[in-house]
Amino acid sequence: MDDFNSETDSDYTSYWRDWFISSRGNEYFCEIDEDYLTDRFNLTGLNTEVQYYQYALDLVTDVFDLDCDDEMRETIEKSARHLYGLVHARYIVTTRGLAKMLEKYKKADFGKCPRVMCKSHPLLPMGQSDNPNVKAVKLYCARCEDIYNPKSSRHSAIDGAYFGTSFHNIIFQVYPALIPTKSYERYTPRIYGFKVHAPATLIRWQHGERDDMRRRLRKLEIESGFKDDEEDLDAGDSEEEEEELEDEAVMEVLQNGQLAAGDPTAQV
Amino acid sequence: MSSSSGTPESWISSFCSLLGHEYFAEISEDFIEDDFNLTGLQTQVAMYKEALEMILDVEPEEEDDDEEEEEDEGDESIEGEGRTIRRAAIERRHNRMDSNLSIIESSAEMLYGLIHQRFICSRAGIQQMSEKYELGHFGVCPRTFCDGVRTLPVGLSDVPGEDTVKLFCPSCLDVYVPPNSRFQTVDGAFFGRTFGALFLLTFPDYDISKKGPDSLGAHGSRNAITSASDADDKEKINGFNVNNLAPGLGRGKVYEPKIYGFKVSERARSGPRMKWLRDRPVDLIELDEATIFGAVEESEDDAGNLNGARTQPRQTLGASKKGRKPNGGSPMSIDANEQQFAG
Numbered sequence A: 001m002d003d004f005n006s007e008t009d010s011d012y013t014s015y016w017r018d019w020f021i022s023s024r025g026n027e028y029f030c031e032i033d034e035d036y037l038t039d040r041f042n043l044t045g046l047n048t049e050v051q052y053y054q055y056a057l058d059l060v061t062d063v064f065d066l067d068c069d070d071e072m073r074e075t076i077e078k079s080a081r082h083l084y085g086l087v088h089a090r091y092i093v094t095t096r097g098l099a100k101m102l103e104k105y106k107k108a109d110f111g112k113c114p115r116v117m118c119k120s121h122p123l124l125p126m127g128q129s130d131n132p133n134v135k136a137v138k139l140y141c142a143r144c145e146d147i148y149n150p151k152s153s154r155h156s157a158i159d160g161a162y163f164g165t166s167f168h169n170i171i172f173q174v175y176p177a178l179i180p181t182k183s184y185e186r187y188t189p190r191i192y193g194f195k196v197h198a199p200a201t202l203i204r205w206q207h208g209e210r211d212d213m214r215r216r217l218r219k220l221e222i223e224s225g226f227k228d229d230e231e232d233l234d235a236g237d238s239e240e241e242e243e244e245l246e247d248e249a250v251m252e253v254l255q256n257g258q259l260a261a262g263d264p265t266a267q268v
Numbered sequence B: 001m002s003s004s005s006g007t008p009e010s011w012i013s014s015f016c017s018l019l020g021h022e023y024f025a026e027i028s029e030d031f032i033e034d035d036f037n038l039t040g041l042q043t044q045v046a047m048y049k050e051a052l053e054m055i056l057d058v059e060p061e062e063e064d065d066d067e068e069e070e071e072d073e074g075d076e077s078i079e080g081e082g083r084t085i086r087r088a089a090i091e092r093r094h095n096r097m098d099s100n101l102s103i104i105e106s107s108a109e110m111l112y113g114l115i116h117q118r119f120i121c122s123r124a125g126i127q128q129m130s131e132k133y134e135l136g137h138f139g140v141c142p143r144t145f146c147d148g149v150r151t152l153p154v155g156l157s158d159v160p161g162e163d164t165v166k167l168f169c170p171s172c173l174d175v176y177v178p179p180n181s182r183f184q185t186v187d188g189a190f191f192g193r194t195f196g197a198l199f200l201l202t203f204p205d206y207d208i209s210k211k212g213p214d215s216l217g218a219h220g221s222r223n224a225i226t227s228a229s230d231a232d233d234k235e236k237i238n239g240f241n242v243n244n245l246a247p248g249l250g251r252g253k254v255y256e257p258k259i260y261g262f263k264v265s266e267r268a269r270s271g272p273r274m275k276w277l278r279d280r281p282v283d284l285i286e287l288d289e290a291t292i293f294g295a296v297e298e299s300e301d302d303a304g305n306l307n308g309a310r311t312q313p314r315q316t317l318g319a320s321k322k323g324r325k326p327n328g329g330s331p332m333s334i335d336a337n338e339q340q341f342a343g
């Protein structure tokens, strides 16, 4: 933020926006078109949200020419960043904005899902509220459909309202081809190859919920979107059986291993 | 932390202080010197003897001293192993001097990792790891609804070279890639598949929903363990502390996709499909029933630990939520071989 040079703003190029989106920590933002910013309709209601609204808007659109002291200048810059964020939330659900964010998504500019089973699926920024100053930005993974905290503290300070609660869901309605294939793959806690009982019970319950959902979808003839969906629900818990078989294999390996390697559990 | 049987300059402590090695516990020399703990590792690393000597900071002895040393070392702590080490010492001293040093160094790291996998599942090792957990050395869960709870380092395989270390979150029962890339070169097998679950089993009374950084100042590090005496009064499901069965899942902790305030329907092509992964019954008693129900189909495998649930009438499970389960202090029972780990 400090390296913004106020001397440059007499020129009529998108200096401020260029500077803003290329600043460290602002990697999640795309550049809002000049046309969008100058159409007052798009900014409806924001004048009451942003202090020194007009000056802030002038700064964002590079027409700021107020002669003021540094303190005032800093206040207006802060307002300009806030204004940009609030307009950003609206812009990224427009056709142009969605397309720009899609490009960033494809480049994984928003990071990758930390969940191991998601295999580095790219994330999308989102807010848990559309109101500013409520919650910081989070990252949505369309593969596991969960939200994560940004790794870096410079991102975790960004207001979630600058991305909003809808954008990351709208993008998949507009570009359904982007919806990732879902997977049943999951982690099962084990001790020396054996499932731990209480979590295993919960996991079985979750799989029951999942199969209920699949039955509902099938009844409605809606694609479930799972890569492993050919599996027949009526065939009983075929998947569970597979899992059990797999367990047996694990146990065999373990027993062989124990014969060869001794039993470290004796230390417990 | 460690048994501090080595000097601060020991190979082990310098290995553990390397960047990216923050998750490692310092294996006590006692553990390494017990041959039983190393069973089967001889064939897993190149230049095993040299690597072991390097880990233990044993300098290959001079030829003259060799015979005497051999006699002195005849006590049970090193046993036959010690003699063999000395006997081949000269040859290996030459080895160390030339380019083999780097091979020995990497063998030592591999050997240390393999012993580490076993050590952290031993009483002393898991205790040391619990201290590191308390201090937040393993980081926190990246999942928003887990609210910064602490994680544990785990491997997805026990075989080295297959995958890097991951972080297991006991609150959502899932595994994550460590945030810092320096951990992406650490072998997951050095932590192994067992440690994460064994940790929960061993320390049933840790409040796993406690936030990582927050808890440090506010609570003494012993708090979690000494509160064990209250544990019997806590609600249990399947012998598991209710508070510790995936507290990061269930109602209010499942992401609900919305567009302009309206929930995205399951019927939409882009509708939610993965809620089950983060769901949990509102009343965990359901899981007890699930166990009983499941007993019909899975009687073979689970017979051992279902006995408890079966012999108890179903109503009692609901009625005496506070009651202690037959399997006593065990926080989780594990399928098939629970006696080994209970208590």
Ligand SMILES: [Zn+2]
Pocket: A113, A114, A115, A118, A121, A141, A142, A143, A144, A145, A146
């Ligand atoms: Zn994911």
Ligand SMILES: [Zn+2]
Pocket: B141, B142, B143, B146, B169, B170, B171, B172, B173, B174, B248
């Ligand atoms: Zn978690």
